[in-house]
Amino acid sequence: MYDLIQVGENTYYIESPVNVGIYVDSTKEEKEAWIIDTGLDLRMGKRIAKHLQANGWKPKAIINTHCHADHIGSNAYLQKEFGIPAYSNGMDCRFIENTILSPMALWGSYPPKVLQTPLFKAPDSSVRDISEADLPQGFEVINFPGHSLYMIGLRTPDDIVFTADMLCSPFVFEKYGIAFNYHAAGYFRQLDEAEKLEAKLFVPAHGEPFTDIKALTEINRKAVLSVKNLIAEICRTPHTFDELIQALFNHYNIPLTLGQYAVTGSTVRSYLTWLYDEGIAEPLFENNLMRWHTKQ
Ligand SMILES: [Zn+2]
Secondary structure, rough: OOOEEOOOOEEEEEOOOOOEEEEEOOOOOOOEEEOOOOOOOOHHHHHHHHHHHHOOOOOEEOOOOOOHHHOOHHHHHHHHHOOEEEEEEEOOHHHHHOOOOOOOOOOHHOOOOHHOOOOOOOOOOOOEEEOOOOOOOOOOOEEEEOOOOOEEEOOOOOOOOEOOOOOOOOHHHHHOOOOOOOOOOHHHHHHHHHHOOOOOEEOOOOOOOOOOOHHHHHHHHHHHHHHHHHHHHHHOOOOOOOHHHHHHHHHOOOOOOOHHHHHHHHHHHHHHHHHHHHHEEEEEEOOOOEEEEEEE
């Protein structure tokens, strides 16, 4: 854990719970390192700095694949240490600049303290749009909307693709049952695009690198559909949102906590959006109680 692993001529990643990518631009006199995501907190920032220093690489810039706290946690530390810019995509930039927005989006209002801990809220950092980055020649930005609204993947000139949180490893489904998505329907559609990608190697943010993107896409597609179908099935009998959460957590045998309620609850709402927008489920109101109901 936390070793620097070489996966291409100039492409590396630091193996950790949230893998950190490093692309070294060796065309420059002093080799420059592009850092892809910065982990959960400043401890990861210190590890990144140590690896760069040990190899004589000058930090050039950070690219955040998306705005989630475990991908931007040491932006502020690295920017303070090295004065480097950070880049991300679209509205995710606003969430990186104002990190209260992530727990606010999960909770739907001012979030309690437990949702402002490092797992949910990183320190604010300054960030520019990826379109402004002077990327090394051959670098490609790949749009992966759905998990967060504007998530991106990155292909380095060595043909290594960092897939961010686009494809979950099977262990995520085993542990959580339902993988986080901001926009489940959009994510599901995006899987069709992800499946077509070709690369020498794919490096996800969580888990081991892989080569067979089709197999992993299929696992994710099935997982998303099984959650969608399960919610539709449960709501054949009208359920309040909290009853639905209870049924899902019981089904997956996961203990409910406030954090899980916020994260998985947010994802379940996005599935309800999907089912409602497709006309499969509808909200019923009775005695000022809202229940979700799957139409027959
Ligand atoms: Zn994420």
